[in-house]
Amino acid sequence: MATFRTRWRLSILLVLLPNCLAPGPPAAPSLPDCSIPCGGLNNCADIHCSWDASPDPQITINYSLHWKTACREEEHVITGPSFSGIIQREHFSHGELCVWVQAENQHGSAKSQEAVFNTENIIKPPPPNVTSSHKELVEIDWIPTCEELHRSLGNCVVRHRTETNPDWIEAEGGIRSYTLDYPQPNTVYEFQVRCSCGTGLPSDWSAVHRIRSAETAPVGELDVWRDCGMSQASFDCVVTWKKLPTSQACGLILGYEVTLSYNNGTAVLVNMSTAEPRGLLLCDEMQCHSNFSLKDVSSVSVSAYNAHGATVPSYLAMPKPGKEKDEQAIHLVMNVEHLNVSWDLPSQLLDNLKEYVLQYKQAGSPPCQGFDWVKVNKSKTTGFFKGHYTKYTPYQVSLFTVSHSSEVHHLSSVIGYSLQGTPPSVPSFKVFSIAATHVSLFWESVPLSKQNGLILYYQVVVDSGVNGQNVYNVSASSLHESEPFKLLHLSPGQEYEVRIRAVTAAGPGANATAKFKTKHHEDFAHVIAIVVGILFVVVICVLLAFCSFCRGENKVCPLVPPFFYDKVPDARNSHIFRHMKHQTNDPWAWICIPIYEPHPKISLLEVVEIQPWAFKSSLEKITNTDRLSRPVVGDGCSQMDHHDNQREEAVTEECHRTDHRYRREEYSKMVDSDEDREEEEEKREDCWSSTEEEQSTFGYEKHFMPTDFELLEV
Template sequence: MAPRWLFSILIVNMAISFAAAGSLGPPEPPSKPKCHIPCHDSCGVDIYCHWNHRIDPPTKSSLHWKTADGREQFVDTGASLSGMIGREHFSMNSELQVWVKADNKHGSATSQVAVFDTGDIMKPSPPVISSSPQDPLEISWSSICDEPHLSLGGCDVQFRTQAEKRWHEEEIGAQGSYDFDGLVEAGIVYEIQVRCSCATGLSSDWSAIHRISLETAPTGQIDVWKDCGVPATNLDCAMTWKKLPLSQACGHILGYEVKLFSKHGTSVLMNISAAEPRDRLVCDGPHCYLNSSLKNISSAAISAYNAHGATLPAYITIPTTPGKVTSEHPIDVRMNMANLTVSWNLPSHLPDAKSFKEYVVQYKQAGSPLGKGFDWIRVNKSCTTLTFTGHFEKYRAYQVSLFAVTSNQESRLISSAIGYSCHGIPAKVRSFKVITIAATHATLFWEPAVLTEQNGQILYYQIGVHGQMAVYNVSASHQRENKTFELANLKPNQECQVWIKAVTEAGPGANVTTSFVTKQPEHLVLQSKSHIFAPLLCLLVIMCCLFALYSLHQGSSKTCLCINENVPDPYNSTIFQMLQYQAKQANEALAWISVPIYEAHPTMSTLEIVLTQPPVCEHKCLPEEHTNPAGCTRQRQYGKEQYSKMVDSAEGKDLSGVDDAGSSSEEEQDASGYEQHFMPTAAEILNT
């Protein structure tokens, strides 16, 4: 193994030695210089010369000349392959000898000498070709030799088809136009160049390529598409199309005929002149778009026309619902500032795959208005990759989408992705806040920066707490969706300051911070509540006792109860209801503490104390003829079954002091305390 490495090193050293040896000698001679006096708007006065030479870094060049009177001068040009002889160093219409010398530290070399008359080196600028829309087979041009102080010498014409590489050249003499009638075929695009010379001097360089075609009715259809923005919100779309190539235009396109079909079944026909679009047609390079809203438009048709006819209408459907960006069938996007390459690999069982005719791949620069920053390419179903060429801005997002298109130009969005030609530091996130807080965790919420401000593909978000070493990385796979993250492992009643930042390939962005305090544990909250409710419960019991004593005192002071129209129900008694309410409040209050107190059917008794002394009649008590003069006679039979007894709910006993067994002799017994207190006497009823 070692001898092989040594042999490789030896070969490299030998190559370096040979290269060094080649550069040790004098330089190679430069080529013979070519000199001229340029004529643009007018002819200049200085002579410009250029030559070819393989110049090594240590080699320098110089331009030398010798006039007819024997004066020799030179100017250093360094590493440049051109030089200038100023007007003050030569005479017009006289002989001039020019050569180039190359020097390095090992020697010098001299080119051949160019000898010419300074009055014969005038070189006009290339002609400018134009053609008439009515007769595209005839071209004309303008030259600097048309100026009064010069005259046109001769011109040459060369032409070829776009598919050919070899030029067909013809000398046409001193004329400023040429007719290609009989030399070209209909529907084929030809490229043409012209060069001319003045009466004296040199020929110009070849002009810029001019293209012509024998004009007939245009063929084919316009490539039309729609631009619905980024993301596709369906709020509005722009109808856009590509200009016909010359091979299809077959002449000069005069305008476009556009027909819009509304969702309500009506249609509008628009004839737009290419010469006078009246703000309805906007063309930028190879693309044009209709400067008109497509709201409530379901489909459209467009055709281009020239003086001989029009193309077949091309149809496009406008989406009625926003295109959803999915990742079910992802596409791969690779970008730099000059190229955008898209590739995909779709499954064979794609729904409705048989009805699809082709794919359309489009890109849209985020933030660009409708119809601009936009391009698309149609490919057949067998294609899985394509490349856009152009100038793609740094740090700008481009949404690339893949559509499947049917034969009637209905389209379905298959997938979409975001690409960047160059990534920058990301912008700050928006609306960073805490939406839920617990004792040991909290839920964070934030919104990503808008697509036009992200500056690059966001890979993930970093989240951290000040004072803690742990940093959480949160995926940014769906950048258009709002984000949430649960921050765990916190302490109760802890003051937290949380930060977040986005990260791209260029690095992390700036922090955004928010603060919050975690809550106390649930058992501490319940204990705190019990400390509050315990004194309230004691106060409630004391108030109940005082109220009961007050009620007993009021009952003992009664001397007589007057006749009422309605017999009172003991279950409607105020004391009875108050005791039930107090018991319910006590149970609810005790439910907050750890030991529950609950009794489904509490045992309660109401005891009425009746004085044994003879009652004193009030003003509403009426005496009876057959009554005991000792007091007011009361009726015992009125409602005796319902109100003559008060039964304890637990023991089933008559609280009046009479057992159930003795109820049959109830009439012979003395009235109970309850009846004496509530029930009217027989005398009171009879008198009434």
């Protein structure tokens, strides 16, 4: 049943559709507009009529112009498919006339409304001729054509506009002249005039007549800024300014005066003429800039001048030394034709904040090219640029604040693209510092001018072929040029392949690939063994050097075993106590510790094989048995009993002076003469007599030879 209903509805549509789509009669034309144009002296004859219609491109429509008078029957002229027609002078008489248009095609016809008019009221005179003008008053004169037609002059209308404005302004004019009130100085104005004769139609507009108003001194100030390239901390800046609009220039700008104030307090005035654009001054349609150096310049002021005066100088302070800081986040919405920028209010507003300055700079462009700026009121947080922005090209957008004292402070900068693409391969990809479980990777960032988009991160893919792949995303903002990236937790002795590519909003770029093989743990053990060996040798050398110093001072180093010393008796053994006061000022006393013995005696002797008769001869020489109870001390003087301590101290002091003077030379070198020997023996006898010892005994034997009692004990 549903199928039958569907077929029934389709059959009805097939019957009605051709009737709905079938062409019909044409639409009715508009009311005809008729006039009698006068082409010359009293040459006002034919009636020209025109109308509007909606033609059908598939069907030809023919139009016919019809008219009739009160005394005659209807007449018409076949015109064809055009939208205008002419009624010849011989086909009508002056007076009231009724005109309409008929449209006809193969499916029918349509008629327009009838236009009824008097032929005297449709006479259209030729446009007037503007003969002269006055620049000082911006005034024009013209000659009407009604007198030539022997007709009375009706109304005249004047319209004007500036050369850069497409809209006309109409004003009622006089009979033969018109003066413009309050014209802008040095501005080109365009004028047109049309007049009517009597009650007839107004003429067509006259030809455009141009006049430039008189010049005056320029007004206002120049919009001055500086282009420091991509780095706002750079001091290689170029001062630039925008040209004055015509309404402010008030004449032809002949040049600019630039005053440079230096840090040392001096000032230099530079006059740059527009007649020499290839000199210090370079200008395009909108901006001008100078190419002189701004080194050591603290501020700049610029003014424009013409033949009648100059503008007020515009002041701009140069950036101060200091590190560039981003203190404010800004947001971009950018395409090929528009750049919209927004930002939040700074956390700390300046009390004397005057305005914001928003600028953009194309990366890699020459000074003042691909560069523009706009000044924004301090109450606003948005800025807008209109222009043509190249695809895949970085633009740096920067935000500044300007105080009432003209100090400039950089708030923030961000890179934007009108359209982003995939980046190229990273340059200089290297693998170094290869260890058993980690390696270091180094690559250079893609240059800003070649990135084709804002790089979000660098993707590092590590493939071992055994354990699969590991992927690391390294943020481009946290990556420093001199800082390598370390791959950790690698397997020793394993071959790896590492790939890196940059990623933008458009996708990843081309890969850079490198291969490496990690080291084994044994290599690290060898390195440790070598380092330990080198340290051991260094320690031994240092100890030997210290001990050499100690041996030079006849001291003992506790850090060195005793077998490093020669088994030679110390001839100065008796001076141990006296030398203690000298060692307190020795900087090496904490290392080389002197031997301290309260009762020094030699207990270790060098064993030498001798003949029995020699030993017997030595025993016969020893006759004083009191020596068994008096140990040898000092430098050869015997220690007395407790009751003789005062006398012993005096004697010991005298002996010490003697030994210190001669430095024990009697044991180190030969006595050269008998006089020296006798003098030395006298000193010895004086020393030994104070201690009641035998005068014939030598000092060396008293110091180091054992007593008879000690020999018997052995």
